[in-house]
Amino acid sequence: MLSELGAAFRQLKPADAALVSLVGIEGMTVAAAAQVLGLSAGNARTRLYRSRQRLRAVLDGTVPMLPVAALTTTEGADE
Template sequence: MNNDQDDGPLWARAQRDEGAAFAELFDRHRARVYRRALTLVDEHHDADDVTAAVFYELWRKRRSVTLVADSLLPWLLVTTVNLGRNNRRAAARYRALLARLPRNDEQVPQKDLEDIELTDRLRASLRGLSSGDAALLVLTSLEDVPVWQAAQSLGLKPSTARVRLHRIRQRLRVDLHDLNPSTSPAQEGVLS
């Protein structure tokens, strides 16, 4: 994680209900939270909703949220993963409802069907992870948060986090073995 700014002083002010300090923290981290949310949901407007919900939760829980390595970012990203997954589940329920309604089927090109199948398989495999495992994978593999910081933000020991990451990667390799096989060993913090 490349976070050169210390959130400590601003966070202390925000915890004392200073809106300007909270707004500065929002401006500092909004883009990163939005980018992560966009990878978890299907639509830009859903990513906007998740981003707003993350910062609402931060404000609501401002008395109990603690910094990890002087940064709010790990907490924000874990919350983004959790809320993004909630959003996807709600969207899936809505799509299931729509699928039960009568409609006219149109022909979908074969290439689009293949892309949809690959994307659906990857998403299904990731959704099969527990909330903690999904957060650990996102923090270390996609957000470049060091394992020790990700572990601390999830309440784990670094050694436990490394073992869980190894198991997560093994599971994803099995689930997705035919999508893009790789023979190179995975580096820490890199999803292969």
């Protein structure tokens, strides 16, 4: 299960993975994590929601995993 979670986690953009880690693993509030990452609280809430949805979908198998190369592009990095 941990390897599946790790693989699903790698499907997130690095900033989104950091947000999920800070809130879900480190136990920070969304507002505190947003401040650390230089995001507004509203933007962080939206990104956290979408990231969790993505993780669920990948783990459920309803969304295929993307090739790692597709995740390392800088296109759309400012989203």
